[in-house]
Amino acid sequence: MTAIVGINGIGKSTLLRTLGKVQPPLSGEILVNKKPLEHYTPLALASEISVVLTEPIASKNLTVLELISLGRQPYTNWIGSLDEQDRHKIKAAISMVQLEALQHKKCYELSDGQLQKVMVARALAQDTSIILLDEPTSHLDLYHKVHILKLLKHIAHETKKTILYTTHEIEIAIQLCDKMLILEKDRSSFGEPCELIRQQSFERLFPSDTITFDPTSGSFKII
Amino acid sequence: MNDHKKHKAPFIVLGIILLLCFVINISLGSVSIPFTDTMKIIFGTEATNNSWQYIIWNYRVPKAFAAILIGSGLSLSGLLMQTLFRNPLAGPFVLGISSGASLGAAILIMGSSLLGSLFSLSFINDISLAIASSIGSFLVLFAVVIVAARVKDTMALLIIGLMFGSITGALVSVLSYFTNAEKLQQYIYWSFGSVGNLTWNQLLMLLIIIFVGTLISILCIKPLNAFLLGENYARSLGVNLKNSRFFIIIATGLLAGGITAFAGPIAFIGLAVPHLTRQIFNTTDHRILLPAVLIYGAILMLLCDTIAQMPNSSSVLPINAITSIIGAPVVIWLLLRKRKMIF
Incomplete structure (x- = not known):
């Protein structure tokens, strides 16, 4: 299970929607099972990728x-x-x-x-073997957020599915996700949450004069 | 599927009502024929009165069949449009499709004098009228589809439909201004709408058009259901958007255009019936809605036609007036109960 995080307008949803063939790619190539996305018929793709x-x-x-x-x-x-x-x-x-x-x-x-x-x-x-979710938990309370995400993680591990979702709840993602993708203006980092913490990737996410990241607890602090 | 069992009863009831309406429709008319004689004539037993037999077989029965075909076809085209545009207020009349057909018919009937010898009067037969109004409705339909792809707002789409109606209305006025009285009268009679005056041959053509339209719709049931989630979700469910949209538009255009050609623009049936049907069946599944809408539309049209005939009087009201008087309040009533207007 992988979370995509980043500030507003950085392109999380755009990336996700492009991967799901909801919108055409701006550039580059997407491969699903080593096969280019555009070579899939809508029906064939529908049994590979589902979207929320x-x-x-x-x-x-x-x-x-x-x-x-x-x-x-x-x-x-x-x-x-x-x-x-x-x-x-x-x-x-x-x-x-x-x-x-x-x-x-x-x-x-x-x-x-x-x-x-x-x-x-x-x-x-x-x-499907791949599930793409665009902010699937934004309207849920904390309990249900965690419940859904834990469920997705369980499903991902149990049935070897790939689950990719965008989120603003970075702290929950750090605790639950196997991998995270941090989108930034000129660079993106991808890896396990702990590794990303070590690389200080989360510190760069927000302006440090308002919000800082505490690597020991894996949470953000307001200054 | 237990879902189908649940809907069995309303279907049977609707079927019986349809049969009743059919019988009522043919037993009432400007000439009063006793009910028992009507039944005798229909079931082929010797009739006591030859002119009664003529009236029933050559006037009332074709008219009843026409009402069934027209009611079913218009309702189905309304259902298709509501799902395609994901707009509860969509219908062949509201979105200007009927106006497009009117323009096609007007150009054929009245424009021939303007365009000169290219069309001679004898050229205006059923087939050319059907083709002209179908082309007219398709043109407006495609224009609406192109516009609909740009505006996401439902209200904007309706206003644009009204504007298309105005434009075609204006063109028709220009044509009427330059045409002669006889042709103008011919056009105006056509525009009143009528389910009568169709010969068995014309009925057969109408039947074929509606059959093809219905067949295409049945083949589109699955994408239609997927469209209920919106286009992006439909695509993610494996629906080929371009093809599905194309076929649904073709079916809508055939149904609305073909019917308008033969019966004139008939208001509100296409808009109101799908909503009335949803009140009974309480489902969004097109596997249920599609046949239900066909039956319900036929019933409503038979009833409207029965009223328009003004039983036992010699005058006949324009069918369009009746459907509007019944249909418009239904739409207002549905709008007031907002929840039910959600399609």
């Missing part, structure tokens, strides 16, 4: 169950009927994110945080 974006979904009239079921689309037949395996995966995704109680609610009845959990569940139901 920050943009709102178009129809809030979907029920939670309907929304999560849509995650199975790459695998269903021409009209989209679910088979035994699909339903099993959907159920598993719902129980992993603990949405059983909400599954028959309409999306407009949910809070922003609950909706984020639903979107994570949908990505899990899509069952």
Whole structure:
């Protein structure tokens, strides 16, 4: 599990959306399983990469169950009927994110945080080897943030998935992530959180006259 | 899937209502024919009155079938547009598609005198009218799609649709100004909308157009469902955006354009029926909504036509007036109950 961090406007979301083929690359090349991203058909890519974006979904009239079921689309037949395996995966995704109680609610009845959990569940139901999440926990309280991220980490380790997410909660990311990518204007550092702390990468993130980084506790201090 | 079982009952009820409406529609009209005789004539038993038989088979039954086809097709095109534009207020009439068809028809009917001998009057037959209004509706539809890609705001899109309507309306006015009285009358009658006066041949053509449009829509059910999440999510689910959008637009244009060609611009059915259907079925799944919208649209159109006939009187109201009187309050009512307007 890898977190992408950086200051506002540095291009975290842009990077993530480009990796997910949501927007065209500005430059460079992206390889998925050693194959260029643009060589994938939309359908082939859909069984490799699932995304959770920050943009709102178009129809809030979907029920939670309907929304999560849509995650199975790459695998269903021409009209989209679910088979035994699909339903099993959907159920598993719902129980992993603990949405059983909400599954028959309409999306407009949910809070922003609950909706984020639903979107994570949908990505899990899509069952891809790569999951890209754009600020997946921004509306959640601390407990649910940690719960979702721990769950993602567990899934990443258990099923050997690659999970990449952008976040502003650097302190949580330091504690939970396997790797981190720090985006900066002229350089980017990538590595294990401890290693990045040693390289003093976090100190450079914010202007040192307002916020400093304490390497021993792995947290930021306000001056 | 247990979902399908849950929706079985409303489908059966709707089916029965449709049948009832069909029977009511053909048993009522300007000439009063006893109900038992109507049934006898339909089931082929010897009729007591030859002119009754003629009225029913050559006037009322084709009209009822036309109402079913038109109601279903318009409602489906409304559903497709609401999902495609992700806009609860989208519909063939609101977004100017019907106006585009009107312009096509107007140019054909009235413009022939301006364009000279290129079109002779005899050239104006059903097929050329259908082609002209389909081209008109496709042109507006493509213009709306291009604009929709640039503006994300739903309200802006609707206003642009209204503006397209105004532009085509203005062009039609210019044409009417220069045309002769006879052609103007022909156009105005067309623009009132009518489900009657269709021959069995015209009905067959309408049936083919609507069948093709419906078939394409059925093949698009999966992308339509994915579009409920928005285009970016739809793409991430493996939907080929370009193709899907293209086919949905083709289906919408065929349905709205073809129907407008034969029946004139008919307001509000396309906008109102998908919402009314969502009230009953309480789902967003197009596998359920698509057939439901077809049936519901047919029912509503049959009812509107029955009212327009003003049973037992010799006058017939323009169908467009009836659908507007019924449709517009429905839309207002839906807007007031905002939650339900979420598509």
